[in-house]
Amino acid sequence: MRSATPLLVGLFGLFSLQTPAADLTAQLNQFFKARDAQHADSMQVVLRTPAAQWPPCETPHFSLPGNSRPWGNISVAANCGQQRRYLQVQVQVSGQYVVAARQVTRGTTLASADLQLMRGRLDTLPARAVLNPQQAIDAISVRDIPPGQAVTLSMVRQPWRVKAGQNVMVIAQGEGFNASGEGRALNNAVVAQSVRVRMGNGQIVNGKVAADGNVLITL
Structure with missing residues (x-):
């Protein structure tokens, strides 16, 4: 025992x-x-x-x-x-992700025909992989993407909403205060990105690009 x-x-x-x-x-x-x-x-x-x-x-x-x-x-x-x-x-994790449907050259504005969905292991994909085609449609590729390559957000950028040298409307808002004026953008920027603007009097201001292309400043 x-x-x-x-x-x-x-x-x-x-x-x-x-x-x-x-x-x-x-x-x-x-x-x-x-x-x-x-x-x-x-x-x-x-x-x-x-x-x-x-x-x-x-x-x-x-x-x-x-x-x-x-x-x-x-x-x-x-x-x-x-x-x-x-x-x-x-x-x-398994699920759908976006790959290039055909050869995409640098500078291409992506359309739905350039992309397709595949299913596989999401946890083995590169960082910031695109899972929804809408995240990449109308974006611009910043590198060549071969067919079948998983698309990541680092491979694309959103189109410029404001370009350097473009005339823009600057809207400044604060408590009980609202003013606007025209200026010239000093750098390229996408929606919600910061842009520097030279006003008509020579002053340089910083604001964020709105969806309509105006530059917003909160005081």
Whole structure:
């Protein structure tokens, strides 16, 4: 009987490790799916951290840094009261993403015919991959994009709403104050981007480009 005791202890120890593993993985899946309900059905979280480094409580509180990526290899803080452990997980997600439908040369204004949707692992795509064609339609490519290449936001820019040398209307608004005047843009800018404008009196002001092309200054 005594010789069987270590074996029984080992078996109980194995079961005690397996159950928390399933519970912890389930909790992590629930945490990440709640953060991204759109892709929850195709999401799977794989726990990479060894059991010896898991949090000591049954229901840890998970948190992520503000700049954490949504998928892929991620470090998750698991808090048990004053104790904190970091878990390494891989968040696997499948879904649709945008690729070039044909060869796109630098400087091309993208149209729907230049793009197509494919389905695959989103967590393996380059950073800032385009998932919706509307994010890229009417944008201008800043590099050549071969057919089948996943399109990212770093490969395109929005068209200039204001160009350097263009006459623009500057509208200044504040509490109980509203004034406008015409000036000349000193740099290119897209909507919501900052632009410098030389006014008729020679003064240079800074404002943000509105969708209608006017430059707005808040006082």
